[in-house]
Amino acid sequence: MTRRAKWLAILCALASGVGAQEQRAATSDPAAVSIPLRAGASLESVLVALNARGFRIVYSSALVLPTMTLREVPTATRIDELLREILTPWNLRAVHAANGDWLIVSYAVPTTTAEVSIDDDRFETIETIDVTASRTRLATAGASETFLDREDVQRMPHLADDAVRMLKILPGVTGGDFTAALNIRGGRREEALLSVDGAEIHNGFHFRDIDGALSVLDTNLVQGIDFITGGMTAEYGDYMSGVVGLQSRRPTPDDEYRNGLGISFVSAYGRTSGTFADDRGSWLVSARRGFLDVLTERVVADDETLTPRYTDVFGAANFELGERSSLAARVLMSDDDLKFITDDEGDDIDSAGTGRSAHLWFEFDHGWTDALQMNTLVAVATVNQKRDANGADDERFSILRSDNDFRFLDLKQDWSWALGDHHLPRWGFNVNRQEGDYDYALVSRITDPLVTPVPIEIAYGTDMDVRVNKFGAYASWRSRITDALTAEAGARWDSYEYPDQLKFDVVSPRLNFVYDFGLANEWRAAWSVVYQPQAANELQVEDNITQFFEPERSEQFVIGYTRRFKRGMTLRVDVYEKNYSHLRARFENLLDPIQLIPEGAADRVRIDAPEARAHGVEVTFRRDAERGLSGWVSLSIAEARENVEGDWQSRSWEQEQTLAFGSSWTGTHWNVSLAGLFHSGTPTTFIGIETTPLPGGGTGVAGVVGERNADHMAPYTRVDLRANRDVQLRNSKLSLYLEVTNLLNSRNECCVENYHLEPGRNNSVFLDTEIGYYLPMLPSFGIQWEF
């Protein structure tokens, strides 16, 4: 059986498992309503009649008043449509709970609240139906389905209060311990869009020198995370693998606490917020200062000093201009500073790197009518990255100076127009201007005798300015074809202009389907073509490449099935296939990807792989519970390969089998959360030596490098623990937590840090390799005071 045929067989097997259910739904529609109604009848009498027919409607006399009557005879024949028709004139609405109950609530009530998730799917309008194939919502208020609510996100273990890091245990995500950036379903890290409140963040991670160890928004500011790993609709362009959409906390008049102060082993932060103009406006200011010394002391050797410092400042203001218009402003500034000094017998490294960025953006929302909505966002950003490093060891010597500046101007506008309950055309455009000033120089000498008999001299530099213009437009049409089937067809056109009159125009079609049969089952499917252009800040000057390349292309197919069981249990299965083409060459370090001057190292290799493919199956089982034990467990089987001169090699972030879980126990006073990640070893490359007897005595030694990524590191195991306790004070709240990353102190292999020849018996020699490891056990403690 071919590989493609195997995937199809899996899909067919999944389809056959639910076919019977689908047939039952088609023959008897439980949502059909047939009761005689007359104008002038009281609303309450209609609800009583509906309850008598078996619809489980919960309401009260506080909202459903005796004076409320039917103004006209309703025409709807389905329960959801009927409730909407009779309730809307009285500013009431019905939300559909996960167990099938209908709750009659005030129109102002959100569909999901902190205490209990209410599944509003069956009452969705054409505007709110989610057709994205693989989306995971975390902590999102108002979402139809939330994987973890906001409290859970804060309670789950997440190193250094970094919300993005928490995503690394979700199915389809790989990437190792060191970086906060995500490899999504076999894609490179650069393929994930990171946005905050709708704006693209061009420098989303601190400490570029150590692989982007932290994201720039801390968990305390996060209201929700919209995490898309496949099946992106037409409004998303330029990123092939996914979207990490962070929504910041939005102050409301009902907030119990408006201020917060916190301190932990790794950071200190403060937050204040409020409302103004009779609660039509709100504001929030937050600042965080981070000091990872406590953590890095456990990671680096005794004779090394690593001092990472970082600062973030976030400000937000929102104002309702009227019933149909709102204006929002955001500012996000980040600053990081990393110094690394080591001086032992073999190594001598002195390195400093800084990163600074500032993003400012404004968003204007306007409803021209109830059906026609417009959103406009304009953003400016500046990014500066500096590196200054000297390093010498037995095998090489490097000096690096780099000072790169980037400026970004982004404008985008999105429109949607609801044509009744069955059609939703959407369209929009984006205009982006990016400028980069590169000033980069590297001098390096590789003297490793296993690599080269004579020293390899490397010296190059780049001092150039670049400008990139992007223009994109998209249109899509969403239709509710039947009550159960909704489809969206769309396409986007993008144009990219680079220096030297280099210009590319690409078209990306998208198709998404969601089939909802009954409350318990749902199918999703998507086919899409996505292009990713090279951004102005992605010129590969570190490896002496000073030209831009054509956009990379990915064609993706995703199919997903969700089944909801009683007692808050859900099963979700996603199957995906991605085929990449037009990939530009990239550079990696074969043995150790975490080095301060990776581009000057002996293991630096160029990978010319114009094609790649990734496919996998992700199975997630989840249980929600308000108290007691809740959580999820997921199993992912995946393959991510790339074609290097006809040889399909594993991509360096491939994880063939992954088991992950997150569990949370909530008692009266305590919450204890445990998260685990177990996966097969990541690919690595064999290195060894060949010895040859020399004429006249002695032994000649030459290094041998095996096929790239044909070997694997040992399997990876990590369990993290976090215990939270809230202490209610008179008018404030204290929250304490204790977190232990890598509770079992597992020695997880990450890389080959060093190698050297050692004398063996009988005048022989052997190659001794030093394995590097991911994070050891890291305890942390924090306290937060909200008032």
Next chain:
Amino acid sequence: MVRHVGTQFQVHVAGNNTRVRVREGRVLLTRATGTPTDIAAGDELRVAGEDMQWQRGLPSFGTDWEWSAGIAPALEIENRPLAEFVTWMAREHGWQIQYRDETLQHRTLDIRLHGSLDQLDAAAMLERVALVTGVSLMAREGVLWVGGRAQ
């Protein structure tokens, strides 16, 4: 013999050991050889043979009592006042009730609930009743706050 005197309590018997914990009201424990022992709300008495061990001032809520709420028959809310629901919830979970103000307390007598809350846990019941009445219900640290926390 443990005599029920109109109350909420739990009895745990393992071998020669008996533990009686009282949440509400009082309980008389009569041993075969002795006089009745009166156990009041918030008290726990452990008896092993002739030994008696007291623990007093125990909270009436928390994980030790949650099991009892789990096996309690569901409240039929159809056309029952919100005040009755609040009282029932507080009793089943050992919470105290705190109304935001007197006006709201009177209003909860007038608000009638309709429908069913079968097979829901406490948090879900509170959530749903709060949604359909527009009256905030929040349980924290053994207190059921009705209409929001008093300032």
